[in-house]
Amino acid sequence: MENLQEATKTDNLILAPRKKRWLMSPSADKAFHTLTKSLALFLFTLVIALVASMIYNSRLSLSRFGLSFVFSSTWDPVKELFGALPFVYGTLVSSITALIIAIPISLGVAIFLTEECPYKLRPIVLTLVELLAAIPSVAYGLWGIFVLVPFMRNYINPVLEKGLGFLPLFKGPSYGIGLLTSGMILAVMIVPIITAISVNSLNSVLPSQREAALALGATRWEATQIVLLNARSGIIGGIILGLGRALGETMAVTMVIGNRPEISLSLLAPSYTMASVIANEFTEATYDLYLHALIEIAILLFIITFIVQAFAQLLIRQISKGKKS
């Protein structure tokens, strides 16, 4: 109602002096259209400029190392040799560790929220889980340095070393910092993303699916399996979105991974990621080639997250399309 009254005010404009009359004309509408369109175009240019400017400012490294940049594992600024492999490795392994920890937990929470939790509690629990995503990453990092790292060093890692130390994956010595610790922090950070999207896609499965299964004598878990199967593309989309977040995460990882550019099979060993080498060394890059090599790492990171993101969007769009039809 209030809005309609607002609208009738415009009638007065028709009798208004010339200047205001222009505001009523089709050309004013055209101007408005052009204005908003140019803002949309601006966003388009922004992304293009982002890619172009990064490529231009990494030209020295691009032309000098070519493709070998990605596959070389030497990172030696003193000898002017740069290879990104240790960082690519550290990024992928820490993110995958995070996924392995986060997927079962998130799915558990999502199933609890859609099947078991009393209706009144659902929004509260979901809000609390989503609050985990609101905590800034530097706060996770601080917590990681002073709580998680000592905890891992004193309790978890010795147990892993003793019990599973025969596997190269858990070979010591461990200092508390390293791939496993960063994987755990990343897991905490991506659980809310995977959970929220999974809950969404579980809820969008038609209730008749579950009812049909239950009517055939299935237990609740068996019915839930049917629902999970139907929601799979959304859930996978959520997982990939979480992966994208983990790959690009900078501060929390930088603070607990140990920052050593070595490839080691052990999850307990210190490592380095693409984002954290940029964060650590960018302001220390003393000559142009060094700077350009770091920017090239940023391009690599951009490409990886771009692919992951595009893939996730594709899968998530599928469920929202399914919902409409």
Added chain:
Amino acid sequence: MRKLIDKFVFTICSLSTVLVLSILALIIIYIFANGVLAINLDFFTKLPKPVGEDGGGMVNAIVGSIIMVTLAALISIPISIGAAIYLSEFGKGFLATIVRFLVDVLAGVPSIVIGIFVYTIVVLPMKRFSAIAGALALAIIMIPTVVRATEEALRLVPQTLREAALALGAPYWRVVLEIVVLSARSSIISGVLLAIARIAGETAPLLFTALGNRFLVTVLDRPMASLPVQIYSYAVSPYDDWHRQAWAATFSLVIFILLINLSVRFFFRTKE
């Protein structure tokens, strides 16, 4: 047997929920306990002391964060809302599809990459780190969140409202600005607030745009301190008193961010 499996699975699901909630509680309690012990009036009013000396505060970082976040919001809100209006009111063509896709891409770009981009287009030509570069980086990070929230909110406004206003003789631009945007305002505001809460905690894009500063500055073409960056540099330092201040800063930052998040959820979401 089937019943047993059923019981088992759902117990695990409940347990994982308990686990996640207790991790949240653990983190929050830790930050609050350490923060309350560490915080004092000096923290809000004094400049940092020289390396190694105890005491001092972070007034430079607090002011810096407020300036850069405000500036970032001022830059990004008009751009984002304008672009979102295009997407929702005019956007049916090829351009709209591409822009929508690119906004999604931008949302997924790691914030440190945005920092690098702003470094190359602002810091390199200016030849020095500056508050304006930091604000620009934060603004770019804020854009996709606000565009998405606004577009979604505008789409939810019923078509009949637009038709009614048009039938009353209002030009389209006024219909959009005064009817559509106004009736979607609460969702737009909550989107903007959540985006502000997010950029207030961003560290990575500020590391090599605004850098940091041990002094209180209000000029925009100089390096400027910010809370997240100062937390980072204090946390990785070897001094106990700096660790204490890092907890105090994290405590205030997290309270600010949680307050925004919770109030948005309680005031704006319940209406729908």
